[in-house]
Amino acid sequence: MAPAAGTEITLTTSPLVDSGSGSTYTFTGTETSTTFYLTETTATTSPHININVTDGTASEDASEDPALQFVNTALLFSSTTSQTSCENSATMTLRAIRTDDSTGACVARVTGDLAVDMAYACVDPTTCHGDKNDAVTIRALDTDGTTLLNSGSIADNPDDSVSDYISRTLRFDGSGVANFTASYSDAGEIALHAQLSLAASSPDPAITLSDSSESFVVAPESFKVESFKSDGTTALNNSGSSGAPSQVAGDAFQLKVVAQCSDGTVTKNYAWDTDISAVAPSSPDTGSGGTLGNVYFSSDDTKVYGDAGTTTSASASDFSDGVALLTNARYNEVGSVTFQANANNYRDDASADITGTTSGEAGRFIPDRFILSAPTLTNRSDLAPTIPADFTYMDEALELGFTLTAVNAQGETTQNYEGSYAKLDPTASGDLGIGARDPVGGADMTSRVDVGTSSGTWSGGTVTVSAEVALNKLGSPDGPYEGLLFGVIPSDGDGVTLDPSTLDLDVNGNSTNDHAEIGSTDILLGRLNVVDTTGHESLPLPVTLQAEYFDGSGFVTNDRDDASLYNSTYGELDNYTDNLPTTSGEPTLSGSGTLSDGTGSGMSLSAPGSGNTGSVDLEYCLETCTNGTGGAGLGYLQYDWDGDGSHDDNPTGTARFGIYTGSDRQIYIEEIY
Structure with a gap:
């Protein structure tokens, strides 16, 4: 945070240096630091120079106030910056200098090729990894700073005890500067150490110069992310919309995050909070309506x-030897997805962000289950009667309707369950698992259920299904089936189905619910009868149609039928006498209408005229009529009128024109018109 504008600080030293002590600086309100220059022409002795800074109220933090030492001869590392594991650093320098006796300026202490003992210390973590001995490689460069002279490793040391060195030959130029680069095949914060032993050379005595660099952060080049099923061995590497392997969305699987050098080897000292995210590419493609889900750990x-x-x-703490094995990873969508690991401010260095390479697409993720909602049963659905029916005839279609939602293990909708990723086909009757049970007789009626057309299209993980079903007739009359129960057990190609705990219908009668109930209704074996009629040849003759159903012992009028339509178009006259x-x-x-209380009298035959009897x-x-013309489309009201065991006969009645004379023994017959 910048000091307030006008804040003045004063720097003093103890003891006083030759110049610079007493300097002041006034902040403008935007700076957070400033630089002072101090000069001392005499080498200092312990405890050397103490620097003090104050604004009149506050002073420096003692923990950040090291003593300043002036020397006649020194070995100095250049400043350092963060770098990438296994990659060569920018050119660094090691400078051997002394104080010029005449000018007091820093000049070269040595020149030429000299053996320098070099080492590195693991600062954070403080211990170098046992599998990464001598993991820093020094590349000695010529005085031009680019031409390679030699390269080799240097010794590793814990931070609190630097004692092991390896000699490396560096070339010092006329200014006493040696150029080199360093690469580290592990990760963490390290510091370089150097010792240069010089023999006595009059007037200089024998001396060993030493220095250590500022510590600097070496970050992994990238992360490798691999996905496995919970068994830890089956790779989740299916990027397609079908096939194996598959993984339930929202169920735990394993993610393996590996911190890597640029050469692909593991940086075993890496341990840092690392973000894992789901990124593109994913399938279905987000550019084509797909939804990118989320990865999380729970x-x-x-x-x-x-x-x-x-x-x-x-x-x-999840990392061990540079690898984090996350056994409770979860992804909440359907399809396949790419995972990426990233780390920010590695070792609290703002310049050491790590952007991982993306994994291959992991998958294939599938829903955990379906949730069924909004069940409906519509009787006599083909007629769509104005007055809702409370029954359906055998062989007549009724409509089952319901909504399915594909969800993950946590019950969230998996929006990508659509298109080729939706493995339940609403138009395939086998996928719907429709069943029926007679609650009165206790029989499984599924074998008699005929599924006609069904429809529905998955969108955003949801589909509204409509299926026409009918209960088939048998050769012999049976029924009625009161409150016949219909249910479904939808299942897709991956075995995704309803949660067993939500099933509420036991179709097969084994005391375990195996279907979700959609609805119930009465199913009747019905037939349509044309009632025989007689009338005068000079008057129109009413024709009556009557709907009947089998009540268990015989056929009776179905006074619940208020919806069946009839039309004279479908009447065929034959066998004139x-x-x-x-x-x-x-x-x-002529005529048409709708049955009421099971009876329809809205048709009539025209009068043939006086004398035209028969x-x-x-x-x-x-x-289809006997003569091949089309029919009314009410085949479910056909009956086995000819007794051949098939319910495929149209009803036929006889209309008689003319007054019946009766018996000669009758005195009077009155015919009422």
């Missing part, structure tokens, strides 16, 4: 991304 299956107790990073005309003046059928058969064509 030991609790119920926690979702962003909950307290979940994290998106590996802590320093007596003198009924078959050309001009023949009776014709009978005609009226076939009402529920499906």
